[in-house]
Amino acid sequence: MKNQLTFLSQVGIEKVKSRPTDDCPFCNRSGLTGIIAEDGPILLVENKYATIRDTYQTVLIETDCCDVGILEYSLDHVIRLLRFGLKHWERMKQSGDFQSVLFFKNHGPLSGGSVAHAHMQLVGLKHVDYRNEIPMDTFTGETIIQDGSVHFSLSTSPLASFSEFNLIIGDTKELEKVAIHLKNAVDYILNKMNCRSYNLFFYDMEGKIYLKVVPRYPASPYTIGYHLKQVNDNIGDKAREIAQEYYLNMGYGGR
CATH class of the missing domain: 3.30.428.10 (HIT-like)
Known part of the structure; x- marks a missing residue:
C-alpha cells in the first residue's frame, strides 16, 4: 500500500x-x-x-x-x-x-x-x-454558521461516518471564533450525542486550514470491511438545530 x-x-x-x-x-x-x-x-x-x-x-x-x-x-x-x-x-x-x-x-x-x-x-x-488521501469534498457540508472567515458545518461527506463537524479557517487571526465553535462542537458531542470519545484532525489543504471534530463510536463493519460510510439523513435538520441552540438562542451574532 x-x-x-x-x-x-x-x-x-x-x-x-x-x-x-x-x-x-x-x-x-x-x-x-x-x-x-x-x-x-x-x-x-x-x-x-x-x-x-x-x-x-x-x-x-x-x-x-x-x-x-x-x-x-x-x-x-x-x-x-x-x-x-x-x-x-x-x-x-x-x-x-x-x-x-x-x-x-x-x-x-x-x-x-x-x-x-x-x-x-x-x-x-x-x-x-x-x-x-483526503478528498476535498469531505470539508463541504450543511452550514451551522459563517463567522467572518471561519465556516462551521456538519459534513455531508464524512471521512468516517455519521456526524462530523468541519471548521474551515480562512484567517488564523480569528482563533477566538475557532475556539468558540470548537468548544460548541465538543459540547454537542459529549452532552447532546452522549458520546464519550472524539478526535480532532487538522489539515493544511489548498492554502487553508481545516479542522474536523469527529465523534468516535465502535467501528461499523461497513466501514472496516468495505470502506463504506454511512451518512445521516437529517444533517440539514441537525445543522439548523445546532445553530438555533448555540447561536440564535444565545444571541450570538459573530465576533
Whole structure:
C-alpha cells in the first residue's frame, strides 16, 4: 500500500511496560524529558516511545491538570492552545524534513489514545503525504454558521461516518471564533450525542486550514470491511438545530 505506516511492535511493547496503569506520565512534569517548547501549562515534548517508523513524533500536553479538557478550559486557554499548536505545526512543516505533518487529538476510550491526560500530537511523516488521501469534498457540508472567515458545518461527506463537524479557517487571526465553535462542537458531542470519545484532525489543504471534530463510536463493519460510510439523513435538520441552540438562542451574532 502506497501510504501505509509501519508500526514498530517492540517499541509498542516497551511503551506498555514502561508505567503502571494508574501512573500519568504527563502529571509528573519533573520527570519529563525532551521538552521542545512551553507556554505556561502547555508543553511540547518529544514522544519517548515513537511507534511509527520514519516519523518524528511529539506530544503537545495541553494543561497541568489531569481531569480537564476542551469543554472545561476557558475560552482564553483554548485560544492559547490553538495558537501554540498551530505555531509548532507550521514550524515542523517549514523545516523541510517531512513530506507532511499530522496534527491531531485523541479524547476518550474509543479515540485511539493511550493516555487520558489531555494532549495532542504533532507527527512528521518523512515519506508520506497525508493530503493525497483526503478528498476535498469531505470539508463541504450543511452550514451551522459563517463567522467572518471561519465556516462551521456538519459534513455531508464524512471521512468516517455519521456526524462530523468541519471548521474551515480562512484567517488564523480569528482563533477566538475557532475556539468558540470548537468548544460548541465538543459540547454537542459529549452532552447532546452522549458520546464519550472524539478526535480532532487538522489539515493544511489548498492554502487553508481545516479542522474536523469527529465523534468516535465502535467501528461499523461497513466501514472496516468495505470502506463504506454511512451518512445521516437529517444533517440539514441537525445543522439548523445546532445553530438555533448555540447561536440564535444565545444571541450570538459573530465576533
